[in-house]
Amino acid sequence: MATILITGSSDGIGRHTAEILAADGHRVTLHARTDRRAEDARKAVPQAHDVIVGDLASLAHTRELAAQAIGAGPFDVVIHNAGIGGGQSAPEITEDGLERIFQVNTLAPYLLTALMPTPARLIYLTSGLEANGRVRLDDAQWRTRQWDGMQAYSDSKLYDVMLAFAVARLRPGTLSNAVDPGWIRTRLGGPDATDDLPQGAETQVWLATSHEPAATVSGHYFKRRTDLRANPQAYDESLQEQLLALCADLTGVKLQA
Template identity: 40%
Template sequence: MKIFITGSTTGLGFLAGKKLIEDGHDVYLHARNQEKAVKLKQDLPQVKGIAVGDLSRQEDVKSIAKQVNAWGKFNAIIHNAGVYLVSPELTYSVNIEAPYLLTTLIKKPERLIYVSSGMHRGARLDINNLESNLDYSGSKLAVTLLMKKVAREFPNIATNAVDPGWVPTRMGGSSANDDLTAGYMSQVWLAESDDELAHKSGNYYYHRKLERYDNRADDEKLQDELVTKLEELTKVEFG
């Protein structure tokens, strides 16, 4: 299979990419800049390609989409990249604008996987001021809403979200007490598995099992409001 992963120089994205390469897939990864791309190629020499660009910059995101499209159609794309404890503007750009743009601009794959977080449950989400009033928890509710919207609009694509748990990555920190391997294996499973459940759509998983999520994610009006706002902010029509 042919698989692309964003935010894959470190952490869960890197580990998922490494496992998928070991499993024999054609894996394409993403690095924020050329220096990180060189290091990534050294760490994973079997990677088929590395898209380079900063997800906080809209023009870079559009460039990443062009790079990925030049490689042809993919079987699976994992929207893994994310930032934590940064400004609302950066949280917006990386955690929701970038996956929205890449979802829209990259040729549709057979499977789409979005990395959410259990922190989305009960989160505050101010859609009217999305670009200036968004915290990490709210961004993950937005990602889950986006997943649900994509699953609704593109029923032929297996589109799902994953809660990786609180795992000891650079983002999670050393106090994290969840299982690191389980933190990326749901993404790997959804990308490569022939299991019937992995071919379903619109689900939210934790460690390869269906998990409870904030029921606001099923609100189609809220899904549409989010996407309308993203269209307005990016000037890129959803589709």
């Protein structure tokens, strides 16, 4: 049995991943943004061990969430599943003065990774749109560029891959990988998406629990259990270091090796 935390698991891919893992006998802790969504998650996954609550669009709440996670742990596996899409017609600025897509999709998993004890396995959900991402760490908050919500989303998903690869490099004792779950019919993916929930969860479940040689690697990018090449920028260690430095500056917390 593994102890597993899944962020953003009150619905969609995260909840389906939790349902599979809990049904398989693992001790699963869910995460929801609000108390109401936490109650929905408890009802949907009654086999889950616990639910922690925190809004990833707030640095203060994310810190509180990390403290809750430490209290609920330790965890063998953390799946950074939470994320938001890029359909906004204008940038949304959080209470911290940060662009919301970047804060939720990239900065929050960075901060949780930096604050929590390192588990044996880390899984960061990305998207096939990471291939369209462009590293623009000089303007990650979109203050000087014309806003493009889908580009902001693609960039954030590229940064997630970079984060997974950086953690794999800096923390060789953990297995840190990125997963493209596919275009899944969820609230985020929309009704026109091509794939079903089981396909969206299968790779995370495999990486979280399997002892097959193909699943016990680190610093890789997967889709459908297949090891793929990510956006070339993701492998650039100097860009990885610049991303970590930016996140450390914004949060006041350095990711330790």
